[in-house]
Amino acid sequence: MQSVFTFIKKYRYIGLGILAIFLLSGCQAASGEPIDPETAGFFDKYFVLTFSHIIKVVASVLGDNYGLSIVVVTLIVRLALMPLMLKQMKRSFETRDKMKVIKPEMEAIQAKYKDKKDAESQRKMQQETLELYQKHHFNPIASMGCLPMIIQFPILIGFYYAIRSTPEIAQHNFLWFNLGQSDMIMPFIAALIYYVQFRVSQIGMEPSQQKQMAIFGLISPVMIGVVSFAAPAALPLYWAVGGLFLIAQQLLSKKLYQSKLKENM
Template identity: 60%
Template sequence: MQRTSVFTAFKKYSLIGLILVIFLAGCGSLNEPITEDTEGIFNHYFVYNFSLLIKSIASVFNGSYGMAIIIITLMIRLVVMPFMLKQTRSSMEMQDKMKELKPEMDAIQAKYKDQKDKDSQMKQQQEMMELYQRHNFNPLSSLAGCLPLIIQMPILISFYWAIRRTPEIASHQFLWFDLGETNMILALIAIAVYFIQFKVSQIGLEAQQKKQMAIIGLLSPVMIGIISFNTPAALPLYWAVGGLFTIGQTLISKKIFLAHKKKTEETS
């Protein structure tokens, strides 16, 4: 199952990479309000337009920037939802395929366990490739699951920096907290949401896979927590809403896939 862990790890590290990219994308301009005169293609065409969108939606809700953030977050998630559903289905199909291939894969790995020379390693790889071909299985197809992340990346980065660089947001209150001030309760909610999201993503995985991905999966809520404890409450609000949507989306997509799989097995 070593190959499975490599591709699964790639997807998990992608989320961590996204968080890092979000911060690196705005280095040097963190405290500058975004305006139509701000230099840079990314700032002008992406961040500034998201800032305008936030203000426009807030005006519809009597100046509630909290509602604007929630609505735009849900809009973004709905736009990428078809890609995410496809990713979840592909991931679960791959897991089932790997379970089917596991006995033969283990046999090949055991056959060459004590043979570390180059020729033996090449033969092992060749037998693995032949195994994949017999079962019409392409392990690299799991990398296609990163497509939703790639699609989301410019959108999420733009929205993130629009929140950070729209001064009007900081002066407003939403529910019990000020959007421009750090809020410990909301930060804890964001951490809890991402921890639950991690647990939900493990549904259907084998015990060994869950163990392999435990530390990597926990990095996400930890990083969200560190950031949320040091940034305005508008950001953990955005993360909490997006995380809750993703939890519901993942549960629904896995339920649909399992029901479809059960129906297929009954009719075959």
Template identity: 55%
Template structure:
């Protein structure tokens, strides 16, 4: 059960793993903050970062140079584009969990049957019997393992927008709400951290007590890491995090209520 439990946890809480992976990447690669322009080389810089930078400038120009509104709108657009992936994966996850619940007694019996038997022949026999159970219930464990692949594919989009914010110098020259987009604002950092903490807690709604205890630590990891990165970045970044986090709260509530 250990392997299947790990796969289930990885798939069910893939959003948190993605956030943590993103934050690690951003923290480790934050040194490249040179302004992005048409002369920037490299596939990622030219087709992702520069494209998002142009989009930020274009939308800001539609709102009298308000780069804060541009960041908010693009963040929401990106989240809407990515939302079908989350909905589909959530549905697949629920289907897999239902099948696992039905299969569990049979799997437990098989594992009990081969408990303490470590020979290659016994292990192969156990795997064959487990495979028969999977086939009987039309369950594909590999599908669970690759269920996060669409989210990994989305990373260039999220990273491209992040670096566009960090490497578009015009953003730092403007303000939004009460803060300068080019300077660290402690109050807004705290706000972004609270939003992601709330998002993490919302994701625990509907879980049984065991699952809630297992995943409670995730409620603290991603907000803390986001806070650490944001404390060393201009306020435009936590604005991006906060808007994305609020969208994810609404999306999570919708999925939990309507996706079965």
């Protein structure tokens, strides 16, 4: 039986990822009407309207090219968040390597209490697990690394709403599609990019971890694709650019941190 800390750590990214997708897909039900600055709430005023203004300013600099503006602002936002993401990924790699060291002793504890289901035995198993963590100076709560993702949510969701609530975007074309109308190609591109991003994130994982995360590798791209079919093409464009950036970021973090951790082992 796995400890509660192991369970939470194992499935934290699935839960947070699905929560983010549901939040974004829930925005699809919104009208997408422009926000009135006079009646806007805190989030709309300081996040959505700010991003909307930035999109307009960048578009004006780029000759009223709102598609290119979305690409540029998406990259700027992702670059701004990159230090947080790299810190989170470094911690994730460190945790993964430490868990490899702890795993044999953890499995020995689990095997010891495998057939003991009474409350006292379970209490002893949890106590021995905590002592094992202390022995290896491992803090399962601190290793979860959820704070960077929580900090990102209002920024990314605010940007998402800004794209939906900026009427100027819908009046322009980019590449082969109209930014304000749904497109039949962009959803497939966005979904494919996020599937590739998921596969890249699995590089270096143990087979057991890859298996546990497999369902999320399908849920995320499928939901993004489904939402994109009914959304203005500006949104799958935003997701596609963000996904490509995440792929590059993950490859960079693996090169930086995995190699260093191996050298220090």
